[in-house]
Structure formats: structure tokens, C-alpha cells
Amino acid sequence: MDQSTIDTILVAMQQVLSALQLKKLKSVLTDTLATQAAQPGENESRELLVAFLNAKELEGCTERTLKYYETTLAHFVNAVDMPLTQVGTETLRSYLMSYQEEHGVGKVTADNIRRILSSFFSWLEDEDYIVKSPARKIRHIKAPVRVKGTISDEDMERLRDGCENVRDLAIIDLLASTGMRVGELVRLDRTSVDLAERECIVLGKGNKERKAYFDARAKLHLEEYLDGRQDNNPALFVGLASSHERLTVGAVENRLRSLGRKLELPRIHPHKFRRTMATNAINRGMPIEQVQKLLGHVKIDTTMEYALVSQSNVKASHRKYLG
Numbered sequence: 001m002d003q004s005t006i007d008t009i010l011v012a013m014q015q016v017l018s019a020l021q022l023k024k025l026k027s028v029l030t031d032t033l034a035t036q037a038a039q040p041g042e043n044e045s046r047e048l049l050v051a052f053l054n055a056k057e058l059e060g061c062t063e064r065t066l067k068y069y070e071t072t073l074a075h076f077v078n079a080v081d082m083p084l085t086q087v088g089t090e091t092l093r094s095y096l097m098s099y100q101e102e103h104g105v106g107k108v109t110a111d112n113i114r115r116i117l118s119s120f121f122s123w124l125e126d127e128d129y130i131v132k133s134p135a136r137k138i139r140h141i142k143a144p145v146r147v148k149g150t151i152s153d154e155d156m157e158r159l160r161d162g163c164e165n166v167r168d169l170a171i172i173d174l175l176a177s178t179g180m181r182v183g184e185l186v187r188l189d190r191t192s193v194d195l196a197e198r199e200c201i202v203l204g205k206g207n208k209e210r211k212a213y214f215d216a217r218a219k220l221h222l223e224e225y226l227d228g229r230q231d232n233n234p235a236l237f238v239g240l241a242s243s244h245e246r247l248t249v250g251a252v253e254n255r256l257r258s259l260g261r262k263l264e265l266p267r268i269h270p271h272k273f274r275r276t277m278a279t280n281a282i283n284r285g286m287p288i289e290q291v292q293k294l295l296g297h298v299k300i301d302t303t304m305e306y307a308l309v310s311q312s313n314v315k316a317s318h319r320k321y322l323g
Helices: 003-012 019-038 042-059 063-080 089-103 107-126 153-162 166-178 182-187 216-227 249-262 270-283 288-295 300-306 311-321
Strands: 199-203 209-213
Touching: 003 019, 042 063, 042 107, 063 089, 063 107, 089 107, 153 166, 153 249, 166 182, 166 209, 166 216, 166 249, 166 270, 182 199, 182 249, 182 270, 209 288, 249 270, 270 288, 288 300
Parallel strands: none
Antiparallel strands: 199 209
């Protein structure tokens, strides 16, 4: 609506409104249109989303995390269909409840979405796009605490015995002994590994480097694997095809999943090796602060969530200190 439209409305209302009322109507129409013009539309919402993702990339978020952010926030922007400046706390609550019902997701997934929305609106507030984040009043969505499984010693040996090539054997041993993330594993180069010292330089979250240590078995299998390589790819782990491309996260996940299914083992995936390593370390007496450093966790609470203290250790401690 432009100024000529406003004038047309005023002329039409001259017969029913006084001069003072017409003046007030003109003021209201002008102010309302000015406010609407200042509010970001759909295009600006998407521009802000891109700017947020760029900021997160600069902070060191992985490509996988950025994709999750993008998908989650794009769905939200499309669903609410309103300028971000108009989004309130109730809009966010309603969206989260509707998302849970429509997609049948659990409370853990819903809380992940809440965290992403909170991060996005906090960034909008920090960058002065909005006055106050509407996500501030939305608390953590509590979910039932479930004990996540680890890989038993017997199943770990079955996985090793089930490997059909030394590369997969080296991958399993490296994941099991270092507890590194699968994204960190596929980014490793040959030059990142010091076989003599049984250690490697890992590029973790936020592009932070740390040392990871592996055992003698992993060293032997890595040596055997690297000695048999005929390619010049700098990557530590490559595909078995003639192109010898660097392995991707998806390729490692699929390889381990298919191996677990073939052996009829409970759901095998890379992160399970990380949780197993943390649990074994704590159960064998390693201080939690050292486990935290090995895993590359910023907060020790995260390390505690990964580690499952075995019931037998709890029983032994009870007998030692209380029984």
C-alpha cells in the first residue's frame, strides 16, 4: 500500500469521520506501513539464516553440523511463515509441540531442535537483529535417561575376526583404542600418524588439534595396511577401488554397520567405539579429567554422559567402602 492508496482511503472516509479522526487514521496507516516495511520478509529471513551459518562455519562447526543446522532452521522458517522479528516464545513452543506430533520424534530430538533455535535467536539478538531472544524462556526438554550400549570384549574380537581386509581391521583398532570421532578418523593424513610413538594428531571440533594415542595392535595393523598401499593419496584411509579416494564418514559407517549385521551383533556404528573406549577407561581407573582430554571434550559433563560405569564395579566399590 503506497501514499496514493492511503489518500484514497481518507477521501472515502471523509463522510463518516471528523477531521481529527481522519488525521488519526492517516497517522495509524502511515506508521503501520512503515513498520511493515522495516520488518524482514521471507528473503531477509533466509539471508539471516545464511549469515548465521557463515558465523557458525567461522567458529569451526563441521560440515555435518552445519547441514543439520541448515535443515532444521530452514524447516522452521518455512513452517512459521512470519518475519523473525515477530516470532515469540509461544510461537516457538507451538512449533516444537507440532513438530513432535507430526514427525513422531522423541524428546531428545525435540531438545536438539530447541537448542538450535536457541542458538539461532541468541545470535540474532547478539547481532542486534532482534531485541530479545524468544527462546530464552524455553527450558531444556527432559528425556528419559537410557543406558547406551557398548561393545563387549567378545564382540570386539568377533568384529576383528570378521574383517576381510587389513584396512578395516586398522580402522576398528584405531577407533577402539583412541576413541576418536569418525569425522576425525577420515580427516587423518598419513603424516598425522607417528607409528613409533603410537600417536596421531587429530583435528577435532572447532578445528582444535589434540593428540590421540593407540595401542600396539593398532600400530601393527596400520603398518601392515600402509606397507601394502600402492597409491599416492595423502589420506590415511582410502577406498579399496582403484581410484583410492579418501574415505568418507558415510563409507565408514556403512562398512561397520554391514559388518555388524553380517556377524549378527547389536547395532555397530563408529560412535559406539568411542563410548566403549570412554567406559573401559573409567572402569579401569583412569581419572575422568584424562578421559575428557583424550576424547577432546570441552565440558567434563559430556564425558560423564559417554561413560557407563559397570554394575560390577559399583558392587565392588560398595563392598570396599560400605560393606
